[in-house]
Amino acid sequence: MSATTPTRHQCCHTKHFTGGGCRGCCVPAKLERGGKWYCGTHDPVKKAARDAKRDERWDRETTVRELRWSAESLTLNLVELAAHQELNLTLQKIARGIIARRAEADELERQR
Numbered sequence: 001m002s003a004t005t006p007t008r009h010q011c012c013h014t015k016h017f018t019g020g021g022c023r024g025c026c027v028p029a030k031l032e033r034g035g036k037w038y039c040g041t042h043d044p045v046k047k048a049a050r051d052a053k054r055d056e057r058w059d060r061e062t063t064v065r066e067l068r069w070s071a072e073s074l075t076l077n078l079v080e081l082a083a084h085q086e087l088n089l090t091l092q093k094i095a096r097g098i099i100a101r102r103a104e105a106d107e108l109e110r111q112r
């Protein structure tokens with residue numbers, strides 16, 4: 001044949017698991033990177049971009065989850081504080097009643 005016949009390369013990716021073990025990617029290679037041939041799926045540059053995008057999404061989801069947990073925890077603290085505050089108001093009312101009755105008793109005692 002002629003020298004212009006294109007050479008078909010196979011993707012060099014080997015982590016393709018099957019029932020019987022590990023074998024290479026079956027897809028014909030599209031591009032060469034650093035002397036190795038890759039298909040579109042296993043192109044290390046595209047894969048790095050996909051991984052970075054996935055990591056960014058995971059980080060964002062983790063942050064959202066942490067913010068929701070934090071907000072939940074703060075809400076529980078607020079509910080607890082509100083209950084405590086209600087108790088404080090009741091105790092303040094009782095204390096004021098005691099002080100008023102003592103003052104009244106003192107006043108009556110002084111009038112004698």
Ligand SMILES: [Zn+2]
Pocket residue numbers: 011012013025026027038039040041042
């Ligand atoms: Zn491949």
